[in-house]
Amino acid sequence: DAKTTQPPSMDCAEGRAANLPCNHSTISGNEYVYWYRQIHSQGPQYIIHGLKNNETNEMASLIITEDRKSSTLILPHATLRDTAVYYCIVTDGGATNKLIFGTGTLLAVQP
Amino acid sequence: GAVVSQHPSWVICKSGTSVKIECRSLDFQATTMFWYRQFPKQSLMLMATSNEGSKATYEQGVEKDKFLINHASLTLSTLTVTSAHPEDSSFYICSARDGIAGDRDEQFFGPGTRLTVL
Numbered sequence: 001d002a003k004t005t006q007p008p009s010m011d012c013a014e015g016r017a018a019n020l021p022c023n024h025s026t027i028s029g030n031e032y033v034y035w036y037r038q039i040h041s042q043g044p045q046y047i048i049h050g051l052k053n054n055e056t057n058e059m060a061s062l063i064i065t066e067d068r069k070s071s072t073l074i075l076p077h078a079t080l081r082d083t084a085v086y087y088c089i090v091t092d093g094g095a096t097n098k099l100i101f102g103t104g105t106l107l108a109v110q111p
Numbered sequence: 112g113a114v115v116s117q118h119p120s121w122v123i124c125k126s127g128t129s130v131k132i133e134c135r136s137l138d139f140q141a142t143t144m145f146w147y148r149q150f151p152k153q154s155l156m157l158m159a160t161s162n163e164g165s166k167a168t169y170e171q172g173v174e175k176d177k178f179l180i181n182h183a184s185l186t187l188s189t190l191t192v193t194s195a196h197p198e199d200s201s202f203y204i205c206s207a208r209d210g211i212a213g214d215r216d217e218q219f220f221g222p223g224t225r226l227t228v229l
Contacts, residue, residue: 024178101155
């Protein structure tokens with residue numbers, strides 16, 4: 001699986017958009033970009049995933065660059081409950097769909 | 112969304128005893144389940160991949176004889192920590208992949224089990 005690089009921490013004001021970057025410069029053509037988050041002492045929660053095109057769901061938007069070497073997760077209106085560690089993961093989504101977690105970004109939403 | 116449960120949510124045991132942790136997919140069939148371990152202030156570390164009806168595949172460095180995994184049905188996988196020692200104290204998390212929903216590739220995670228070995 002390709003490695004990802006994320007900033008260790010970020011702050012965001014409540015109500016503002018949170019933009020979380022991720023670099024995955026060695027991503028292969030068949031690998032997807034997944035985002036999960038983990039609130040303290042809970043299991044990770046799926047947010048969104050994509051291959052080439054930008055994706056949007058009720059939680060977030062995922063913007064993938066044309067060369068697929070980086071992506072940005074956007075939380076449009078961050079709330080205090082969005083404070084969590086956000087993990088960007090690349091995987092081929094094959095039969096085993098193994099997720100290898102990196103260190104993630106601790107997003108702290110400030111009131 | 113799909114729900115995965117774990118039982119127990121926390122357990123304290125004496126050194127040398129064995130502890131079993133259950134992972135259940137409540138509203139879908141999980142052909143594949145995964146077990147992770149997380150130490151304080153660290154990321155999740157994948158321990159093993161469990162496929163229903165077959166032997167688990169362990170990640171490098173994980174002792175298969177110490178961490179016994181059984182995936183006897185499409186909704187249940189168990190992790191048994193045998194002869195537990197204080198260094199096995201950790202947060203154990205399972206996840207399950209919906210094997211029936213076609214192109215749904217997301218994994219659904221359980222709430223985790225906090226193991227403390229005295």
